[in-house]
Amino acid sequence: MKTQKVNIHSQQYMETMARLMSEALESPEGLRALAAAIAAPIEQEIKRKEISSLLLTKHTLPKGERPVYQKKPTVKAHWISTEGEAQEQEVGKDEVEFPTHRIHSAPMVDISVLKHGNIGTLTDIQTGAADEIRKEIDKRTLTVISAAVPTANVIEVAGDTLTDTALNEAISIIEDMELTVKTIVMRGRRFNDMRGWDLDPQTRNDLRAKGMIKNYGTGGILLTSAMPLDEILLIPDEEIGKMPVREAVKTEAIEQKTRFKTGWLVWSELGQGVTRPDVLVKIKLGVGG
Numbered sequence: 001m002k003t004q005k006v007n008i009h010s011q012q013y014m015e016t017m018a019r020l021m022s023e024a025l026e027s028p029e030g031l032r033a034l035a036a037a038i039a040a041p042i043e044q045e046i047k048r049k050e051i052s053s054l055l056l057t058k059h060t061l062p063k064g065e066r067p068v069y070q071k072k073p074t075v076k077a078h079w080i081s082t083e084g085e086a087q088e089q090e091v092g093k094d095e096v097e098f099p100t101h102r103i104h105s106a107p108m109v110d111i112s113v114l115k116h117g118n119i120g121t122l123t124d125i126q127t128g129a130a131d132e133i134r135k136e137i138d139k140r141t142l143t144v145i146s147a148a149v150p151t152a153n154v155i156e157v158a159g160d161t162l163t164d165t166a167l168n169e170a171i172s173i174i175e176d177m178e179l180t181v182k183t184i185v186m187r188g189r190r191f192n193d194m195r196g197w198d199l200d201p202q203t204r205n206d207l208r209a210k211g212m213i214k215n216y217g218t219g220g221i222l223l224t225s226a227m228p229l230d231e232i233l234l235i236p237d238e239e240i241g242k243m244p245v246r247e248a249v250k251t252e253a254i255e256q257k258t259r260f261k262t263g264w265l266v267w268s269e270l271g272q273g274v275t276r277p278d279v280l281v282k283i284k285l286g287v288g289g
Contacts, residue, residue, distance in 0.1 A: 018117040024262075025114050031253035034114075035264045038126055042266055043249035045130035051224055052141040054183065055235055056243040056272060067098045067244035071275040078148035078241075079273035080140045086147035098273035100246045103136045105129040106254070108263035129266045133249075138226040141243070141272045142185070145233060148241075148277035156287035162186070162193040162232060170234050170281045171217055177279060179236040181219035186232045188223045190285075232283040241274035 020037050023030040047053075061067060071077045077089040077096040089096050107129045113121045155170045157163065167184070174181050194216075219234065227233070247269035254263045274280070 017119050021114045021117045035251040035253040039249055039251035042126050042130045046134045050134045052137050056241045057239050059242050059244045061244050061246050067271055068095055069242050069275055071096050075278045077275050078144050080144045084140050086144045098271040100269050100271040102267045102269045103133050104267035105132040106265050108261045111260050142226050144272050148274035149280045149282040153281045155283045157285045158288050160286045162190045164197045166283050170283050173281045174236050181234050182237040183222050183235040184219040185222045185227055187227045187229050191223055230285040234281040236279045240276045243272050245270045
């Protein structure tokens with residue numbers, strides 16, 4: 001099912017939401033209608049900032065289909081459990097099933113916000129719920145990718161600073177497989193280490209002007225607070241895993257409400273797994289230092 005694009009800044013949206021907010025206080029049906037109306041903007045906000053679909057291949061599961069995928073029998077597959085822990089499959093099987101799990105948020109809104117049709121406050125609540133879900137999805141994606149990197153593909157650095165020597169060595173591992181680096185994932189503070197490198201004049205000028213380097217070699221640099229400070233991940237230009245989605249973002253009214261507040265349960269059901277760990281590379285800082 002396709003998600004309808006909602007223009008949350010349009011006059012029509014504002015008027016519709018104001019009406020629904022007023023009706024929401026009159027009956028359980030009104031709360032459910034408002035819940036349905038806020039689902040699409042929350043999903044749009046998640047998609048606007050999330051990085052998981054850039055790293056894993058998103059697969060919307062048809063009704064009744066199991067999230068079963070092919071992998072090389074000579075490598076271990078890795079996936080995220082319901083608890084958010086990385087699990088691994090033994091070598092030898094050519095298929096793997098990635099379990100799906102719900103990631104949710106339960107935002108609350110003051111009754112007065114609905115009574116007075118305060119759309120700005122409701123929008124802030126939507127954004128907060130979207131950020132909570134997005135950050136958890138990205139955290140789990142990076143957890144499983146990091147756990148899947150084989151020991152032979154880990155570059156260890158004694159200090160706590162990313163060096164150009166370490167990054168170039170990591171890139172060379174991927175290039176030795178006749179692949180190119182598509183994405184380099186790191187925290188913003190690790191990117192700051194690159195400002196001290198002996199870069200070519202054009203790159204240095206771009207760094208001063210824009211505050212970021214769009215590419216290093218063939219790899220685009222992706223900055224995210226979901227990455228640990230002591231790790232940098234290198235993703236090749238090849239599919240490394242799947243992100244099966246059983247349910248897109250759903251929003252349900254919370255039946256029980258307090259005297260002054262009511263709310264919604266916002267959730268999405270998906271899974272994350274790596275089928276090609278052998279093409280992943282990781283830099284680990286602070287090892288043996």
